[in-house]
Amino acid sequence: MSEKLGFYLDRLSLREKILLGIISLLLGVFLGLKLAQILSFWYYDPQNLERFSNEQRQILKLSLLKEEQKLNLNELEKTLLNFKVPYQKQLDELYKLANAKHIHFNSIKDKKIEKEYFISHELELKFEAEFMKAMQFLKALEQINIGLKGLNLVKDQDKKGLKVVIYLDFLVLKAY
Numbered sequence: 001m002s003e004k005l006g007f008y009l010d011r012l013s014l015r016e017k018i019l020l021g022i023i024s025l026l027l028g029v030f031l032g033l034k035l036a037q038i039l040s041f042w043y044y045d046p047q048n049l050e051r052f053s054n055e056q057r058q059i060l061k062l063s064l065l066k067e068e069q070k071l072n073l074n075e076l077e078k079t080l081l082n083f084k085v086p087y088q089k090q091l092d093e094l095y096k097l098a099n100a101k102h103i104h105f106n107s108i109k110d111k112k113i114e115k116e117y118f119i120s121h122e123l124e125l126k127f128e129a130e131f132m133k134a135m136q137f138l139k140a141l142e143q144i145n146i147g148l149k150g151l152n153l154v155k156d157q158d159k160k161g162l163k164v165v166i167y168l169d170f171l172v173l174k175a176y
Contacts, residue, residue, distance in 0.1 A: 080173070084172075084173055085172070086172065087119070087121055087170055087172050090170050090172075091170075093144060094141075094168075097137070097140055097141065097144065098127075098137065100140075101133055101136050101137040101140060102129075102133060103127050103129055103133060103134075103137050104127060105125050105126065106126045106127050106128065107124075107125075107126045108123065108124070108125055108126075109123070109124040110122070110123055111123075111124075114174075117173065117174055118171050118172060118173050118174060119171075119172045119174060120169060120170070120171055121169070121170040121171075121172070122167065122168070122169055122170075123166075123167070123168040123169075123170065124165065124166075124167055125164075125165070125166045125168065126163070126164070126165050127164055128161055128162065128163050128164070129161055129162060129164065130160065130161050130162075131160075131161065131162055134161075134162050134164050138166075141166075
């Protein structure tokens with residue numbers, strides 16, 4: 001076997017022999033480093049093991065925190081969708097609801113307040129209705145995403161009904 005290897009090496013030029021030596025040397029260094037890495041796993045060091053377990057616990061805590069933050073972000077995005085509804089669409093929904101409950105507004109006052117990130121529309125709605133119709137409208141108003149700020153109910157002495165004043169607050173995000 002050594003004769004065949006010697007015969008093979010004799011046929012090679014000097015440059016090929018140098019190149020083969022460099023490749024052998026690099027392969028030896030690589031294998032030596034890999035062997036040292038494998039042997040270091042067999043060597044038991046309590047400090048390294050404790051540090052490794054602490055790092056694993058921290059990684060687990062961070063991954064749990066990341067999942068919790070993803071859930072919170074999803075909830076916030078769902079909440080944010082309520083504020084992306086245009087003001088006109090919210091008004092249309094309010095009018096549709098009032099028509100469904102046979103409520104006719106006597107007066108509507110709108111006050112627009114612009115903030116840094118959103119626009120607040122404060123509405124004052126006045127209407128007269130029978131007690132049951134007014135209560136049905138208010139109950140239906142609670143079901144949709146409209147901020148009810150205040151309510152004033154006054155019994156009308158002349159008629160069988162109520163004079164109702166509702167204060168609503170619509171929040172709409174500014175386009176950015």
